[in-house]
Amino acid sequence: xxxxxxxxxxxxxxxxxxxxxxxxxxxxxxxxxxxxxxxxxxxxxxxxxxxxxxxxxxxxxxxxxxxxxxxxxxxxxxxxxxxxxxxxxxxxxxxxxxxxxxxxxxxxxxxxxxxxxxxxxxxxxxxxxxxxx
Numbered sequence: 001x002x003x004x005x006x007x008x009x010x011x012x013x014x015x016x017x018x019x020x021x022x023x024x025x026x027x028x029x030x031x032x033x034x035x036x037x038x039x040x041x042x043x044x045x046x047x048x049x050x051x052x053x054x055x056x057x058x059x060x061x062x063x064x065x066x067x068x069x070x071x072x073x074x075x076x077x078x079x080x081x082x083x084x085x086x087x088x089x090x091x092x093x094x095x096x097x098x099x100x101x102x103x104x105x106x107x108x109x110x111x112x113x114x115x116x117x118x119x120x121x122x123x124x125x126x127x128x129x130x131x132x133x
Contacts, residue, residue: 040120042091046075048120049087052127053078058085072103074114087123088116 040048046062053060053076060078065071074086086107088096096104096116104114113130117123 040092042089045117045120045123046089049076049089049117049123052123053085056080070103072097072099074100074104074107074116084112086112086114088114090116090118092118094118 050060050062058078058080060076063073063075063077065073074088076085076087076089078085078087084107086104088100088104090096100116104116107114115126117126
């Protein structure tokens with residue numbers, strides 16, 4: 001589906017859900033509002049979460065896996081008011097690997113706020129459950 005300016009729906013990383021009106025064009029990542037029930041690719045979901053953190057005063061970095069990166073580290077690291085947040089982002093329906101779960105447990109044992117999400121709605125729910133953000 002083309003939006004009339006040469007950008008296809010697939011390029012935006014969005015796919016409509018059954019709850020989406022059939023004739024509504026998809027919103028781009030940085031347009032508001034984007035429905036919470038939209039299905040997003042992992043990359044787009046990471047960008048939305050990073051944008052949320054930046055807009056809310058967090059110091060945030062995306063962890064890029066590479067040759068010298070620790071295996072199993074969560075995708076996003078954010079800091080605010082002395083609290084460290086580690087978020088693993090997955091495609092809808094996917095779950096973290098055993099090494100990721102092990103690393104997340106170690107981070108929790110050292111005082112980090114650690115969780116994984118597969119949708120922006122779940123991310124907002126988890127963040128709202130944390131008192132002193």
